[in-house]
Amino acid sequence: MQSRTRNIYLIPYVLWIVLFVIAPIVLVVYYSFFDIEGHFTLLNYKKFFTPVYLRMTLSSFWYAFLITVFCLLLAYPTALLLTKTKHKQLWLLLIILPTWVNLLLKAYAFLGIFGAFGPANALLETLGIGQKQLLFTDFSFVFTSVYIFIPFMILPIFNSLEELSPSFVDAARDLGASPWTTFRRVIFPLTLDGVKSGCQAVFIPALSLFMLARLIAGNRVITLGTAIEEHFLVTQDWGMGSTIAVFLIIAMAIIMILTGSRR
Amino acid sequence: MADRTIIRFEHVTKQYDDDPAVLNDVSFEIERGKFYTLLGPSGCGKTTILRLIAGFIEPSKGKIYFNGKVINNLPANKRQVNTVFQDYALFPHLNVFENVAFGLKIKKMKKSDIEEKVKEALRFVNLAGYEAREIREMSGGQRQRVAIARAIVNEPEVILLDEPLSALDLKLRTEMQYELRELQRRLGITFIFVTHDQEEALAMSDEIFVLNEGKIQQSGTPTDIYDEPINRFVADFIGESNIVPGKMIRDFLIEFNGKQFECVDGGFHPDESVEAVIRPEDLQITTPEQGKLQVRVDSQLFRGVHYEICCFDEDGNEWLVHSTKKAVVGDNIGLTFDPEAIHVMRFGETEEEFDKRLEAYEEAGHAK
Numbered sequence: 001m002q003s004r005t006r007n008i009y010l011i012p013y014v015l016w017i018v019l020f021v022i023a024p025i026v027l028v029v030y031y032s033f034f035d036i037e038g039h040f041t042l043l044n045y046k047k048f049f050t051p052v053y054l055r056m057t058l059s060s061f062w063y064a065f066l067i068t069v070f071c072l073l074l075a076y077p078t079a080l081l082l083t084k085t086k087h088k089q090l091w092l093l094l095i096i097l098p099t100w101v102n103l104l105l106k107a108y109a110f111l112g113i114f115g116a117f118g119p120a121n122a123l124l125e126t127l128g129i130g131q132k133q134l135l136f137t138d139f140s141f142v143f144t145s146v147y148i149f150i151p152f153m154i155l156p157i158f159n160s161l162e163e164l165s166p167s168f169v170d171a172a173r174d175l176g177a178s179p180w181t182t183f184r185r186v187i188f189p190l191t192l193d194g195v196k197s198g199c200q201a202v203f204i205p206a207l208s209l210f211m212l213a214r215l216i217a218g219n220r221v222i223t224l225g226t227a228i229e230e231h232f233l234v235t236q237d238w239g240m241g242s243t244i245a246v247f248l249i250i251a252m253a254i255i256m257i258l259t260g261s262r263r
Numbered sequence: 264m265a266d267r268t269i270i271r272f273e274h275v276t277k278q279y280d281d282d283p284a285v286l287n288d289v290s291f292e293i294e295r296g297k298f299y300t301l302l303g304p305s306g307c308g309k310t311t312i313l314r315l316i317a318g319f320i321e322p323s324k325g326k327i328y329f330n331g332k333v334i335n336n337l338p339a340n341k342r343q344v345n346t347v348f349q350d351y352a353l354f355p356h357l358n359v360f361e362n363v364a365f366g367l368k369i370k371k372m373k374k375s376d377i378e379e380k381v382k383e384a385l386r387f388v389n390l391a392g393y394e395a396r397e398i399r400e401m402s403g404g405q406r407q408r409v410a411i412a413r414a415i416v417n418e419p420e421v422i423l424l425d426e427p428l429s430a431l432d433l434k435l436r437t438e439m440q441y442e443l444r445e446l447q448r449r450l451g452i453t454f455i456f457v458t459h460d461q462e463e464a465l466a467m468s469d470e471i472f473v474l475n476e477g478k479i480q481q482s483g484t485p486t487d488i489y490d491e492p493i494n495r496f497v498a499d500f501i502g503e504s505n506i507v508p509g510k511m512i513r514d515f516l517i518e519f520n521g522k523q524f525e526c527v528d529g530g531f532h533p534d535e536s537v538e539a540v541i542r543p544e545d546l547q548i549t550t551p552e553q554g555k556l557q558v559r560v561d562s563q564l565f566r567g568v569h570y571e572i573c574c575f576d577e578d579g580n581e582w583l584v585h586s587t588k589k590a591v592v593g594d595n596i597g598l599t600f601d602p603e604a605i606h607v608m609r610f611g612e613t614e615e616e617f618d619k620r621l622e623a624y625e626e627a628g629h630a631k
Contacts, residue, residue, distance in 0.1 A: 170319050171352035173339040175366035175417065185365070189356045 025249065031242035036235075044243035053227070057247070060223040063138075063213075064206035067145045068153075071202045072195065074146065075153035079194075082154070083161045092158065099151050107215045110144045111135065114216070136218035144216045145206060153198040160194025161187075196259040204252050224248055267294045268331075269420060269453055270316060275325035277311050285311045287477035288325070293421070298447045298454045300464040303474035304500070309457045312474075313423050316455065318342045330420075344421040345414035349429060351406045353398045359385070359409055360394035366417040384416035385409075387446070404435045411446070421453040428463065440467055461501045465489060473497050481614055489542075493617045494608055498540045505546075505582050509539040509607070514624065517607055520556060520576060528607035529624030538608045543571070543585040545604035554597015558582050560590045574598070 035041045047053065082091055098106070114120050114134040121131050134140050168190060172182040188195075210225030219226075224244050231241030270293035277286040286308040293299055301309035314320045315327060318339035326333050334342065345366070353362050363384055367377045385391055388408035393401070401409065407427060414422050424443070428436045444467050447454045458464055464471050465485040473480045473488060473496075481493040492498035498506055509519030514529035519539050531537065551557045558574035565571075572584040574596070582598060590596060609617075 165350070165352065167348050167350055167352040168354060170317075170339070171346070171348060171354070172365070173319070174317055174344075174346045175413070176340045176369045177365075178340055181369060186354060190354070 028242045028245045028249070031238050032246050034239045036237045036239060041239070044239045047240065048243055048247060053244070056222055056224055056227055059221065060207055060225070061251075063142065063145075063209075063221060063223060064203050066142050067149060067206045068199050068203045070142065070146045071150050071153040072199065075150055075157055075198065076195070078150075079154050079157040079161055082158055092155075095151050095154055098147075103148065104211065106148060107144065107212055110140070110147075110216055114140045135216065136220055138217070138221065141213060141217035141221050145209060145212055148212070149202040149206060152201040156194040156197040156201065157191060158194075160191040164190050200256065200259050204255060207251065208248055268292045269295045269329065271328040272312075272315075273326045273328070275315065275322045275327060277308075277315065277320065278323045284323075284477050286315075286322075289477070289479055290325075291472065291479060291482065293453060293455065294470075295420075295453055296451050297469040298444065298456065298467060300456045300458060300468040300471045301474060302458060302461060302464040302471055302500075303480075304459055307474040308477040309459075309472075309474050310425060313346070313425055313455065313457050316421070317344055317346050317423055343419050344423055345417050345419040346423040346425065347407075347410045347414050347427045349425045349427065351410040351427075353406055353409055353413070355398050357398070358394070359390070359396045359398065359401070362398065362409060363413045363416050365413065370417075380416055381412075384412040387415065387449075388412045388442075403431055404439065407431065407439060411443075415446075415450060415452075419452065421455060424454060424456045426457055426459070428458070429460075436463075443467065465501070473500065475500075479614070481617075491606055491621070492540060492608065493612060493614060494610075495538060498606075498608065503543050503583055503585070505541045505543065505580075507539050507541075507580055509537050511535045511537050511607065517605060520578060520580065522555070524555065524605060525602040526605040526607060527603055528605070530620035531607070531609070536610065538610070540606040540608060541600055541604050543583040544569070545600050546582065546584045546586075546598045547600065548572075548584065548586050548588060548590060549597045549599050551595050551597040554599050556582065556598040558596060558598055560592050560594050560596060563590055563592055 032044055033040055033042065035043060078095075082088060082095075085091055112118050116131065116133075116135075118134075120134055124130060124132055164187065168186055169182055172186040173179075177185060207223075208225040208228070209223060210229045213221045213223050213226050214229075224247070228241045228244050228248075231237045231244070272289055272291050275286060275289050276284050278284040289308075289312070301312055303309050311320070315322055318334070318337060318341075321335055327335055329337075329342070329344075354365065357365070360381055363381045364377050367380060372380075381394070382391070385393060388411050390405065390408050390412065393405070393409075398406065398409070407430075410427065428439050428443075431439060440463060443454070443456075456464075456467065465488075468485055470482065471485055471488050472482045475496050481488055481497050483491075488497065489501055492501060492504075495506055498504045507519045509517050511528075511531040511534065512518055512523060513533050514531060515526055517524055517526045517528075517537070517539055526539075556576060558576045560572055560574050562573045563570055564573075566585075569585045569587050570589055572586060572590045574582045574584060576582060584590075584598065609620075612620075
């Protein structure tokens, strides 16, 4: 009796998962077996393993990796500093604030900033370096992406640092560890879970970035995300687009498993 | 003599911002190879002293000496002391061996030496063979031992213990009291133990510092402190006591409850107002006629070892009696005690004055 009422409460969630998680994945997998004329085929998978797509995969991973690494390098010290400041909650709010602004708006803002006559170039000019092509470069792409993703890296790291009992740090110092050794041997390993979930939160979406890649990097950076968009919207080859999506899903699942916390 | 001193506090004050001082102008010396206890209620500053010695905080005023050198600003990792934390602070990402070896690895000791020392330390705390265990697989008592092993393996000159037994159940706690004391004797190094449990302090220490409100109230051996508490706070905090207001007629004669009693304390002004302490176990039950005090039994609790009998005299003073004999609630009984059982406390006497007076009249007593 009791379990039955409990099952009734489950219905909305099950419905949600079936409609918006399982069904799309099934559809994507289904479409990946059809060619552009609607015939069943395995050719899409074969095509994925050609140099064009493999290079695309590699570059996607490479950019996602770069974005994650820079995020981590910036986020960890920031989070560490945050835990030591007086008005933690205020600073945290200021870091979270930009995530409330629409992604597209932020991307357009960067178009302006990095444009030929934008403030970034104006600064370079006054420094005597002179105007540079900033927009549509790897630099601007990675920079903007790091800016957009960094709150998602800071938050989990900040949380795990906050949870870290200060007596562990005291204990390490007590046993003769210098501040750096304490960080390396105690603080970092004990906040690894936060780092992992931060990396997940950045790497996975960074893998399938397409809008940013298109706006900020022009068509210079072609990632799996842009390729999927291209296939669905331009070439109408839904089969190939789905195939790439299948590989993306697999890649994400693998990353989730690898960075998942062992318990 | 100076050689024996390992830690010295000179007028040390610790204050956070504008709050009242946690530690207020404290001076004391710690000698090598003894078991010290810092005893006091929570918030009395005992843990602050420990953290100052460990180097986690710095004093606001005053100087801390270690082996004759000022160590006020020396970082914790450069000090010859190790701490056993209240929550043990064992690193959860390392196993027992790695936890104990942590300090040795930092010293860049040879791998074979580390292994040998860790094994020895674990054997010392009766945990041989537990090297590969994870911390979360260990029980409270075992974690406690790992924490001790992690401290002693570094061969520090002083070990600081911050209420390490408070998380254990009563039986294990008593057991660990014996073990800690035994361990300290075997190692021969200085232990500084923080607790709010007076029984624990009395049982384990060579020397006790009783603290309250950021000041050392009294220091001495457990028997000194128990038998001759300096003031009401110490008398009340250490063990149970009956404290009544009284008047010193002259040395060795006190008046309280409207009667005069012989006592063994001296060095007072004539007719000085004082407080008298009599421990509950020093009171014997007798008939009202034979008793020095006449009281009525109000309630009685059976404590296992003894009965705790609560009585009131005619003036409404409460008298607590510990007796192996049962009393009847509602009965009028007499209480008797020896002159030695009365301990007289002066109001507002400092420890120095107290010690001086004690010495003076004891000498006078011997001269007689």
